[in-house]
Amino acid sequence: KQEVTQIPAALSVPEGENLVLNCSFTDSAIYNLQWFRQDPGKGLTSLLLIQSSQREQTSGRLNASLDKSSGRSTLYIAASQPGDSATYLCAVNSKAGTALIFGKGTTLSVSS
Amino acid sequence: GAGVSQSPSNKVTEKGKDVELRCDPISGHTALYWYRQSLGQGLEFLIYFQGNSAPDKSGLPSDRFSAERTGGSVSTLTIQRTQQEDSAVYLCASSLYARVRGQETQYFGPGTRLLVL
Numbered sequence: 001k002q003e004v005t006q007i008p009a010a011l012s013v014p015e016g017e018n019l020v021l022n023c024s025f026t027d028s029a030i031y032n033l034q035w036f037r038q039d040p041g042k043g044l045t046s047l048l049l050i051q052s053s054q055r056e057q058t059s060g061r062l063n064a065s066l067d068k069s070s071g072r073s074t075l076y077i078a079a080s081q082p083g084d085s086a087t088y089l090c091a092v093n094s095k096a097g098t099a100l101i102f103g104k105g106t107t108l109s110v111s112s
Numbered sequence: 113g114a115g116v117s118q119s120p121s122n123k124v125t126e127k128g129k130d131v132e133l134r135c136d137p138i139s140g141h142t143a144l145y146w147y148r149q150s151l152g153q154g155l156e157f158l159i160y161f162q163g164n165s166a167p168d169k170s171g172l173p174s175d176r177f178s179a180e181r182t183g184g185s186v187s188t189l190t191i192q193r194t195q196q197e198d199s200a201v202y203l204c205a206s207s208l209y210a211r212v213r214g215q216e217t218q219y220f221g222p223g224t225r226l227l228v229l
Contacts, residue, residue: 099157
């Protein structure tokens with residue numbers, strides 16, 4: 001059974017710092033890995049999707065990498081801003097179109 | 113364009129009552145998912161619809177939970193005889209089915225916050 005773990009559970013950094021959020025999964029036979037952002041009391045916003053054959057994806061200040069064989073992904077946030085404060089969720093699925101299995105998230109707080 | 117919408121945004125009900133939660137997916141998305149987010153439990157999958165195929169109900173926690181999708185678009189999640197442990201945020205997501213790799217991003221609605229007293 002696939003399990004997704006995110007470390008750390010919470011992270012506080014000063015504005016401007018570069019940071020890395022970690023995600024690990026127990027079964028390397030994934031189809032896609034997706035990173036989401038969730039603001040308090042809100043739904044999920046998709047940030048990046050990495051296909052199993054890809055090594056990384058970039059969007060603006062965000063870069064997500066995937067090492068499928070070791071069951072790991074990282075989300076790198078450059079030059080963090082207070083507006084980046086949110087919970088970041090990592091999720092994987094095993095086949096096209098199937099449901100995502102989520103980690104419990106990392107809650108990020110960026111202070112000005 | 114319009115995203116995934118859900119209604120109601122909040123629902124308070126008494127234990128034992130039935131509730132219906134509605135999801136309107138993004139137009140053209142053939143795949144629709146229901147998830148539940150409980151305090152301290154994270155997000156868990158409930159049910160998945162893809163086109164006219166039989167739904168994947170493997171995540172439904174009990175037979176009190178059911179869902180239908182009419183006309184391949186709007187979906188309703190029904191919880192019968194609600195219990196206090198059903199209190200959670202119910203999230204709906206939709207996606208294109210993967211004819212082209214990389215287009216399977218799941219887009220989530222804002223959720224329905226259900227409180228069972």
